Amino acid sequence: MAEDNDPESQTEDPTQKRLDQALERGDVAKSQEINTWFMIAGGTLVVSTFSGSVGSGLLTPLRNLLANSWMIKTDSGNLLALMQQIEVAVLAAVGVPLLMLVIAAIAGNMLQHRLVWSTESLIPKFSKLSPAAGFKRIFGKQAGVNFLKGIGKLVVLGVVMTTILWPERHRMEAMVKLDPMAMLGASTGLTVHLLGAVVAALAIIAIGDYFFQYRSWFQRQKMSLQEIKEEFKQSEGDPHIKGKLRQLRQQRSKKRMMAAVPKASVIITNPTHYSVALSYERGMSAPICVAKGVDNLAFKIREIAREHDIPIVENVPLARALYATAEIDKEIPVEHYHAVAEVIGYVIRLKRGFSAARQ
The missing domain is CATH 3.40.1690.10 (secretion proteins EscU)
Structure with a gap:
């Protein structure tokens, strides 16, 4: 595999066959930041679109439960039926939002690469137990990039949250005196505004991280001249063997x-x-x-x-x-x-x- 060879000798762009083999192994260019962005964007869409319907969908059955609590029978059969009714009400209220989050998670992966089924990543590799490999994972290039990326996200999110919440500090202080329903509406609007800004800021980080991950993945797939020659022999056949076969065909044709x-x-x-x-x-x-x-x-x-x-x-x-x-x-x-x-x-x-x- 590409990662097992000397990186200095891997100077040639990978062939399509090498890229297909990497995909079959489950070795794909993948940015976790893209997945995170899709989840946050999906959550923002859910909050802005379904917060009211989810709240009302849960409010009605729970209100009825509390209003008629004195009528609830405590035997096992009635309690089981009551729990089933509550489960149905909860699923009806949050089912569509949860489905949207699942779709967002799948879309984050499908946008980066097609669906891949591979068990190779589940196979234990003793090379990962090597102290040198562990040191490289902790202090290597990828670890350094992840550290800088984490610092960058903290700074960006801190700036975004400060920019949005600081002007609203007096309004947030006054929320504690509001009616719970009024406070819920005000906090929902502020939350959606904050999440929208976070989604916009993280989009820049996610796009940059994807290009970095793709470049790193492409570098791992690069091949040496010897690997290209071996692949050509496997796909096209050894030139010496092909020459012998061609000579045999010519001899047989001549005899016929x-x-x-x-x-x-x-x-x-x-x-x-x-x-x-x-x-x-x-x-x-x-x-x-x-x-x-x-x-x-x-x-x-x-x-x-x-x-x-x-x-x-x-x-x-x-x-x-x-x-x-x-x-x-x-x-x-x-x-x-x-x-x-x-x-x-x-x-x-x-x-x-x-x-x-x-x-």
Whole structure:
């Protein structure tokens, strides 16, 4: 893995395969500040939107409970039914706000990376027991950043809270004399204002922390040149092995061609370089190229053709064109039909002439 290698040798950007492997391990760029921001923002939204409905939803059943407390029967069955009624009332009042907080927590993770299921982080690693690793975690770069981040949050939140609450100090002192319902409304408005300012301030810290965490994660995924070479060998195959396989395929193809040459009807050749063996039988739509070669292979094709009395026709432009365009065991291209037909017609007439001479 990337973290187990020498950081000085990891100079190359990670490949997509390395990034995918990190994701499968659960090693992702993640900022806890993003999650915190989403939770606080979700809480602010809940307080500003549902504080009234939650309060009234809880107030009515509790008021009825206290008003009719003298009617409550204390046997186990009635007490259990009463507790169930209270649970239903509480869930009905706080269910939607809690669901919004859960969605906010999930959104904080999904915004940073797609959903990941990995058990690797649960596997114990003895390397974490190393004193050197522990010292690095306590006094390393990440620990230093977390310390500075904590100090920064304290300073920012202190400034924000002082800026908002200091002008309201006299109003807050007077709240103790207000009716509880009036005090609740006033404190709710002040709380929402304070939370909104905190959310705005923490957004800057969260964004900065995410870019830092992403950069740190990306640096951990960097690869050495040797790792890139090994990955290329695994994905594309060892070049030496691929060369051997290509050589074996060429040898087998050559043997198949040589075995097919005796079945050819004619060999069209350039006497010095090219040879193309064509097979044609009555009823076929077009001649088929059964073998072709250049230089030594072309000479071998002509040699086998002579051993099996296969006609060899010299046609320099046609031989070059067929070698360049015809594929083994496939019909020749349409543009060569006319020229090849003349050659095959010539061969057929030549064979008839030999047959007549023998008779």
